[in-house]
Amino acid sequence: MKLNHRNLLILSLGTALFAAPLAYAATDGAPAKGSVERSHARQASALLDRAATHLQAKGPDGSLAAFNDRKSGFADGQHYVFVLDTNGTMLASNGASRALVGLNVMDLKDAAGKPFIRQIVEGAKTTDSGQVEYHWLNPADNKVENKTSLYRKVGERILAVGYYIPRSSAEHAQKLLDQAVALLKRSGGEAAFGAFNDPQGGFVMNDEYVFAIGLEDGKYRASGASPNLVGVDVREITDAAGTPLFKQMIALAREKGTGTVDYVWRNPATNAVEKKHSLIRRVDDVLLGVGYYSPN
Incomplete structure (x- = not known):
């Protein structure tokens, strides 16, 4: 693959994101971890529902700016919306991938080398909703952790919201x-x-x-x-x-x-x-x- 400015930027971001080890920290006084994970899954699903409703009501032009604005209500702690088109271009993001907005990220891989964006895009071709598991930076603790992203296709846009899972390897x-x-x-x-x-x-x-x-x-x-x-x-x-x-x-x-x-x-x-x-x-x-x- 010939490296150009776009590829170098993607590779640079990947290096920065995945330089940290895949580590986890225990939290004193936390509720049952199973309940925490289920709660995060529900929050991610609810945020995805709101984003899909917003996109359907406002259309792409009226929605992408909101999805890129962390003060718009489409980012909540570790949960945030990111949007792809059907060619793998990042159209919006409220998380660590915001630096990739406007770039084609079809070949972006996680810390384990998994082409998770391609899996989301390919999956959206056959079903309007699904999920993909991968490793990604958790903005809540600045660590790379296991993540599940729920995605949904709305017209020619693919909306996704992820949540992090404390799962070892x-x-x-x-x-x-x-x-x-x-x-x-x-x-x-x-x-x-x-x-x-x-x-x-x-x-x-x-x-x-x-x-x-x-x-x-x-x-x-x-x-x-x-x-x-x-x-x-x-x-x-x-x-x-x-x-x-x-x-x-x-x-x-x-x-x-x-x-x-x-x-x-x-x-x-x-x-x-x-x-x-x-x-x-x-x-x-x-x-x-x-x-x-x-x-x-």
Whole structure:
């Protein structure tokens, strides 16, 4: 692809947006995370409804200026409207992508290289509404996070409003597991398990947490999502599909020392039962694990 001024600007913006790591921060006193996510989804949907009604009533000429104005009522914290045409040109934005207004962004990719704009435009060709998941800058905390954008085609315009999801990834899980293993080896069980069980200990972040299980007795030494489970024998516990997940983890830790176990489990960030993939590693007579969820 030949680089021109437009492509250089898009690439520069992408570099600036995605220079930060995909990190998450816990919030003291926050309501149930599942409720928060559902609330954000409802707010995004309501804002999209208002934007679509406005566009239908005022037409493109009377609407795009409002969608570009953060004081017009079409931006609310992390929720904002952005508008594309059917060729992938950014016509309006109240968020981090406002610098791209007037440019064709069909090939813009997120932090993981996903061509999410193309997916929105292509999706709008076959259905008037839908959603796309990707990684994008959250203006509320200036961090790149998982985002779902709802979109709707109105005439020749595609309106979209997104909301952010505190969902981890395999990369995040691996990094947290590495940190947990290092702490256990460096500081010993008492200090490490205490940190793993402490919501402020750095090992519990949204849907991601460290757990530790004894290989001989099958009991929790730590469970960041539910510290009250410490001391519980988990060997007979199965998931909703009947998978003896903890027996599988213990067997894997004994035989190979490391690996991944797949099952279904309640996601503490969404309060929904989702597919979970736990990375585990043996350290002496204990296995440490960190999981990440996938919605489908």
